[in-house]
Amino acid sequence: MTDHAFVAHNPETKPFRDAAAQGKLLVPRCRHCGRHHWYPRAICPFCMSTDLEWLEASGKGEIYSFSVMRVAKPPYAIAYVTLDEGPRMMTNIVDADFDALRIGQKVVVTFVESEPGLPAPFFRPA
Numbered sequence: 001m002t003d004h005a006f007v008a009h010n011p012e013t014k015p016f017r018d019a020a021a022q023g024k025l026l027v028p029r030c031r032h033c034g035r036h037h038w039y040p041r042a043i044c045p046f047c048m049s050t051d052l053e054w055l056e057a058s059g060k061g062e063i064y065s066f067s068v069m070r071v072a073k074p075p076y077a078i079a080y081v082t083l084d085e086g087p088r089m090m091t092n093i094v095d096a097d098f099d100a101l102r103i104g105q106k107v108v109v110t111f112v113e114s115e116p117g118l119p120a121p122f123f124r125p126a
């Protein structure tokens, strides 16, 4: 599994973490083919270019699929969210009525600090 909700703590992801601390979602974009991708990586998954940049995303997206973990205490929801910019992120849905979640629901990013200095981009209903 290379796709996950947490962004590794390493020098390559420092721009992401710095922006997240200010509530901004940065997503890598390829300068060669112009496509955004997620999870952050050193090489564009579409054209193999290494000419990448971090761009601020709108933070808006919609639920592509989700699963509510009801046996967990407290229950939580894992989802794939498709960003308006195109990439799909594995994430958690928070601040939501899990019984009311649906595919295609509009959501917005909210950062949850999973460990000190390691903000995870989660989503809540828009």
Ligand SMILES: [Zn+2]
Pocket (backbone or CB within 6 Å): 030, 031, 032, 033, 034, 035, 044, 045, 046, 047, 048, 049
């Ligand atoms: Zn590319």
